[in-house]
Amino acid sequence: MKPFAYVNPTTEKDAVAALSPEFEKSLPIAGGQDLLARMKDYITQPDRIVNVKRALESTVTPLDGGLRIGAAVKLVDLAEHAEVARMYPAIAAAAIEVGTPQIRNQATVGGNLNQRPRCWYFRNEEFFCLKKGGNTCFSISGENQFHAILGGGPSFIVHPSSLAVPMVAYGATFRLASPGGERLVPAAEYFTLPAKNVLTENVLAPNELLTHVILPAPGNLKSGHYEVRYKASHDWPIAFATVLLVMDGTTVRSARVVMGAVAPVPWRSQPAEQALTGKTITEETAAAAADAALRDAQPLGQNAYKVQVAKTAVTRAILRAAGIQTV
């Protein structure tokens, strides 16, 4: 492993000062569930890592009718937090499915949102792919059964964060701290397509630190979350979805439909939302909305099955939101 310096700041200001404007030169570490693996596999080789566990908040506090979640909150604590489960059930539902209990005991909210893709070309040192500064996306003509069916190109990764999807759905905002101050970025604008910048997955600058997730007051929402993964024990999802409904009696006034593991960013589907608006939720209307969500899917050579799986995830998330349990 490339030798690195290790710094241990106690304040947010010192933590930010320890970062660097140069890409991946100085990186923050909290749970280390992704960074250490990338370092051991020679994918990421920083000169310095900055322990941010003390500098960041690891608490969940009420704020303006919503919640403010410190980026150092562990996934286990997020999943078990009574207010999170009550106000934003899809976030708790997503958090409890991540990895294994051991991973959830270490991993943090900030790390989960900022983790890098699982694509096996990205993660294997032998492949100098687009995301590492090379010229080729090996998935296009290679083994792409786990790659994107929406929003892909020139890279076809799927975003690996389970939390990002419900956070986009609930309209979360991320607070980013930098040497110059701070900015608030809506979750929906935080994650970026490879067409915009293939070397990163979000707008976070190298010398910025994601410090908080701010969730607005939920209002009268019905939440549904459904994940499909192959192994029950410890696997990445094939497709998942968060659906939020604001109801007018028995019809939908408005909806949010966001899909995960299908695109390089959490994928919000306005066609699906429009298909639900004004409708009563039934298996038929849910399936029609799911069809709309995947209408523009562009499968690669081996991932066409993901289209069906994603439709099922969306359909069942809609039904769960409506309180209809069929599976």
Add this chain to the structure above:
Amino acid sequence: MLGTSVKRLDGPDKVTGRAKYTFDINRPGMLYGRILRSPHPHARVVSIDLSAARRAPGVKAALVWKDPADTKNNQVMFQGEEVAAVAAVTEERAMDAARLIKVEYEVLPHVSVVQQALAGKAPEVFTGGNVKQGQTQEAGDLAAGFAAAAHTIDETYSTHVITHACMESHGTVCEWDGDKLTAWVSTQGINSARENFATALAIPQSSVRVICQYMGGGFGSKLALGAEGLICAKLAKEANAPVKLMLDRKEEHLATGNRPSAAARIKAGVTADGIITAFDAESWGTGGAGAAAGFPLPYIYRIANRRRTHKDVFINTGQQRPMRAPGHPQGSFITEIMMDELADAVKMDPIDFRLKNLPPEGPNAMWGSYLREGQTAFGWDKRHPTGDRTPGPIKTVMGAAIGTWGGGGRGPSQAHCEIASDGGVTMRIGTQDLGTGTRTLVAIVTGESLGLKPSQIKPEIGDTLYGVAGGSGGSTTAGSISPAIRIAAINALDALRAKVAPVLHAEPASLVAAGGRIHVKGDPSKGMSWADACKQIGPQPITADGDWQPGLSSVTTSGAQFAEVTVDIGTGIVKLKRILAIQDCGLVVSKLTAESQCYGGVIGSLNFAMFEDRILDRNTGLMVNPNLEWYLLAGMSDIPQIDVRLKDQAERGVIGIGEPPTVPTAAAIGLAVRNAIGVTLRSLPLTPARILQAL
């Protein structure tokens, strides 16, 4: 005591960490070895420069393994092949130093897609060709058989390459004392490892001692010493210090063996009343670079008119090594899927159809009885015909399949028994326990022979100083050592009886050992406790030897398995619900560990069916999932209810159970899936992608 459930003697040592695996061995002044491996599937090594590695901090030895000057042997034939190695004071320093070795490769064309090789569209990499034709096997009159058929099928079935995925990786700790080598090896054969070291290092066998007290899985990949063992020994010699060299997970996947793939295009014919009259198969498979990929076909069923041709296809990947019941899981899956398709063609229940085509029943051919027993026990009457028509996306059903395996016993298996005056009993034999429970089996057989509890016996295994015994492969350990141990124990008991008889005023031949006592047969009051009997021994312990003899072990087991699954047709996800394994193994010596072998074998086979897959990038030929993230293995929530019914055939002697239970599970699961969705999946693994594609 034979056939009872005795808790593993080494259970407490394992769960407390007292048990030392090769991975745990630490020697004074020990260094750590690390191998540099080829990143290319096919290349010539042009030059190797060790100088930067030698200068790296903490490095004490470095060697070249692929000599560029050796023109007959300077090509690397698969990603992961050994090229050079270093030893350094810490594992991390060794890893860093290995990366400083400069290797110049001339990258050569590679072949990695079997279909391309078969079609003659791949670069010709292997001397003599990428494809090697085998012999044709035929019997009966194929044309007449097809003429008599009311229905025929023509389908292709296949299974895929998987790796052994041992929890403890391959590796050794090597320590020289002058020209004598002591090696702790994670091995299934301490005596064959000893011989491998001696031959490769050109030293006498008597100068080599191999130790393996505990090992974390082999499944056939640890029968022979790998390159890492020899590299470790050579690094230790150069450094004049002990070296530990354990492989990491990527190395395990790439370079320690695999189960070859298997495929067959089968044309088969069946009469209207359900007899298979014709079977014509062209099969092939890959065992990697230059290695074979055979498997039995047809599997078990009796077919009079048949023909089978086979081709081995060579690709630039790591070579196969025997993997738990080599060939049988492949033959079973391919044959059994065909069987259900034929059964459907004649509208027969799959089990009735199998019963019509089995070889005649016998102690070594019990599938008919086991299928009928499983039919009842599993609730087969609730199974509906192919294609679950209940509404809703979750389909539930069942499949069944059979398996066989040889097993048996052989010599030499030298057992040595000592009984001391304090009552202590030691049974010493140069065998090894790869997790099967051999230690416990040694104690049970000895205890049974001496009228003692297994906990009163001290088994000593896992050291070549304890004598010669075979490697643990082919399910032959129990069958080989049980007779030897029994004979040694009886010989020791004879000596003890001779000492005790005068004190009891009885003839030695009239004495028996039972219930912790030595007494006159038929008159338990005329005797003494084991402790008192041993006091007669005197200062030198009784010693006695035994070796394997024919008559106490035999070969060939039968098994039948049933699987129930649900398939969610909205997602393609298969969930396993229940598996029933009915399995014989001759005389059941240690019931608990024999059942554990069945659980483990079933779990291995369900992983073969559902999860494991060695995935190569089709363009570069490199493995994309050399880890445990994307090389999937069932976790706790993926394991179904597994019921094991062991059938004790005491009259047949000890046979062996390591391999038989891993054979038919994948087929049973594949058939359950077929039954659920009404579509036949003819290849593994049964991923959501495959299932949704089939629907």
